[in-house]
Amino acid sequence: MRAEVIEGATLVVDAARLATMVGVELDALAESCRRVLAAGELRGSVLSGAERETQLLRALRASEDPALSCSGPHRAGDWERGWSENLRELHGDDGSLVTLMPKYNRHQVLRLQGDYLRVSDPAFEYAVYTALRHHCFQRWFRGVDGVAEFGCGTGTSLVLLAELLPQLELWGLDWAESSQRILEQIGARTGRTIHGRRFDMFAPDADFLLPPGTAVLTSAAMEQLGAAHGPFVDYLLAQQPAICVHIEPIVELYRPDSLFDDVAIRYHRRRNYLSGFLPRLQRLAAAGRIELLTVQRTGFGSFHHEGYSLVVWRPRGAGSRR
Numbered sequence: 001m002r003a004e005v006i007e008g009a010t011l012v013v014d015a016a017r018l019a020t021m022v023g024v025e026l027d028a029l030a031e032s033c034r035r036v037l038a039a040g041e042l043r044g045s046v047l048s049g050a051e052r053e054t055q056l057l058r059a060l061r062a063s064e065d066p067a068l069s070c071s072g073p074h075r076a077g078d079w080e081r082g083w084s085e086n087l088r089e090l091h092g093d094d095g096s097l098v099t100l101m102p103k104y105n106r107h108q109v110l111r112l113q114g115d116y117l118r119v120s121d122p123a124f125e126y127a128v129y130t131a132l133r134h135h136c137f138q139r140w141f142r143g144v145d146g147v148a149e150f151g152c153g154t155g156t157s158l159v160l161l162a163e164l165l166p167q168l169e170l171w172g173l174d175w176a177e178s179s180q181r182i183l184e185q186i187g188a189r190t191g192r193t194i195h196g197r198r199f200d201m202f203a204p205d206a207d208f209l210l211p212p213g214t215a216v217l218t219s220a221a222m223e224q225l226g227a228a229h230g231p232f233v234d235y236l237l238a239q240q241p242a243i244c245v246h247i248e249p250i251v252e253l254y255r256p257d258s259l260f261d262d263v264a265i266r267y268h269r270r271r272n273y274l275s276g277f278l279p280r281l282q283r284l285a286a287a288g289r290i291e292l293l294t295v296q297r298t299g300f301g302s303f304h305h306e307g308y309s310l311v312v313w314r315p316r317g318a319g320s321r322r
């Protein structure tokens with residue numbers, strides 16, 4: 001049998017591609033977002049033929065792995081331990097804050113708009129995520145007074161926000177207390193206060209009041225709630241934030257009739273990731289309680305699923321507590 005070698009096309013995540021991923025015209029991309037993309041030289045090769053099949057099979061098998069952990073209230077200790085490790089490394093680093101970077105998004109085969117992309121740089125995914133955040137933050141947080149990030153982890157988005165929009169008041173909320181210790185360290189090093197507070201999205205503390213004019217951010221955090229997002233959404237509705245921006249895996253945006261999407265759906269469900277959140281927002285919008293501003297599948301993800309879909313909404317009458 002003759003071995004067939006199928007050369008994969010090279011694909012670049014440049015400003016034009018990012019614009020299509022986030023659903024805007026090219027000239028709507030912020031300058032700093034373009035700079036991140038240009039600095040990264042973000043290119044990879046598209047897998048086709050047997051190589052693509054191999055990855056589909058790998059993804060399918062991974063979703064059936066009995067050792068796969070499920071999200072839920074029982075995972076609190078795991079996050080505490082994970083971020084404690086980052087905190088220890090932060091104490092010993094050179095002050096560059098690179099140790100804040102989570103260790104999980106370093107896959108070398110990634111999902112991009114219907115294709116698997118092989119990349120040689122393990123920082124590729126994080127660089128695209130950073131470019132995406134530059135775009136989102138400048139598009140939606142320019143006019144607000146502050147941002148509260150729920151499930152902020154090591155605070156990389158808050159550090160980015162502090163650089164991009166220095167006038168903002170910033171809050172980092174997380175159920176892991178090591179997250180709050182990390183935010184203290186960031187404050188000590190940068191001189192920039194980020195208010196840290198323990199907060200459990202499964203059991204929201206109604207006494208934590210968002211100051212009027214504050215926006216909400218979640219990024220790969222509501223992901224961890226599975227179908228149990230009701231109390232947190234109720235909390236947000238009661239708080240009347242200026243705007244809510246979510247960078248999360250949204251299972252309802254996959255196409256169940258596609259094999260490429262089906263493997264991601266299986267993985268998402270096995271890990272008990274976020275489900276029913278978008279339908280709840282759509283019902284709230286239909287009832288006139290919120291405005292749904294953006295629902296966008298960027299088509300970008302790690303190997304197993306697409307964690308970077310965008311959902312942006314605001315309560316009707318937001319700002320009335322101002």
Ligand SMILES: C[S@@+](CC[C@H](N)C(=O)[O-])C[C@H]1O[C@@H](n2cnc3c(N)ncnc32)[C@H](O)[C@@H]1O
Binds near residue numbers: 153157202
């Ligand atoms: C995948 S990490 C993402 C961290 C950060 N948003 C980022 O983009 O790097 C998920 C974060 O959500 C937090 N988390 C998970 N469930 C939570 C809950 N019920 N309440 C508050 N935080 C939670 C975890 O502790 C962790 O910091």
